[in-house]
């Protein structure tokens with residue numbers, strides 16, 4: 001049973017995830033996660049850069065029966081991450097779950113990049129953003145014996161020409177948070193890594209190109225029926241978070257995710273060929 005909310009009004013969040021801080025909650029999967037939690041009595045702190053969109057999401061969460069706090073936060077900035085955690089705890093009195101979801105992606109060949117700026121930006125958002133939020137949240141999560149969930153990608157389990165920086169950022173997330181899970185073994189804090197396949201959020205048509213513009217797209221290459229909805233993804237992610245699952249690999253185009261991960265080790269040439277074909281069909 002969760003302790004009483006120390007800010008008054010209702011006693012405590014009814015959802016087993018309790019008070020949840022979600023990064024990247026202004027659209028897509030993060031937005032769907034907020035509604036999934038709020039509809040079942042969860043209290044959510046919503047972090048992203050676009051405050052107006054967060055305010056709209058927060059209003060819908062409250063209409064669904066949850067409580068919501070919109071927080072302007074660029075996860076690439078350490079101070080913003082620290083402030084987001086501090087404001088969550090100040091407002092709700094506690095923090096039970098952190099979902100590291102904010103992410104950006106790319107569609108560009110490495111030899112088309114003038115320098116490493118795009119890769120640095122992706123690492124700052126996808127990997128270091130999760131590192132910073134987690135560092136700030138950890139003392140509170142230890143107190144609540146809470147949960148950390150990281151939204152990773154099956155891109156880290158394949159060979160991903162054209163999407164190198166994104167795949168690298170998710171591989172970094174996978175390794176870092178697996179190590180953290182082991183370090184936290186006696187703390188009561190769980191770490192769930194969720195390696196997602198394709199989700200219908202539009203991110204596939206807003207990928208950063210070599211000039212850093214969000215004009216890259218692989219949307220036309222995703223097989224019909226291979227995408228799940230953000231709502232379905234959110235339900236699966238929350239189920240895994242509540243159950244404190246270690247790791248979930250999504251299937252991609254009907255192929256089980258665990259099989260893809262094993263094939264990369266056993267038959268790297270086959271996985272590489274598939275990646276090269278995908279990149280060429282995507283015009284790179």
Ligand SMILES: NC(=O)c1ccc[n+]([C@@H]2O[C@H](COP(=O)([O-])OP(=O)(O)OC[C@H]3O[C@@H](n4cnc5c(N)ncnc54)[C@H](OP(=O)(O)O)[C@@H]3O)[C@@H](O)[C@H]2O)c1
Nearest residue numbers: 024026027028029048049050074075102103196198199201
């Ligand atoms: N959709 C898929 O097929 C798929 C597959 C595997 C994994 N994923 C992962 O799922 C997560 C969510 O993606 P999505 O598909 O829902 O994409 P999305 O609709 O583009 O949402 C991305 C979210 O990240 C936020 N964000 C981006 N940069 C940020 C920054 N610097 N600081 C704070 N927030 C930032 C965006 O909000 P603002 O712009 O308001 O900051 C937005 O809320 C990502 O980590 C992505 O890698 C997605």
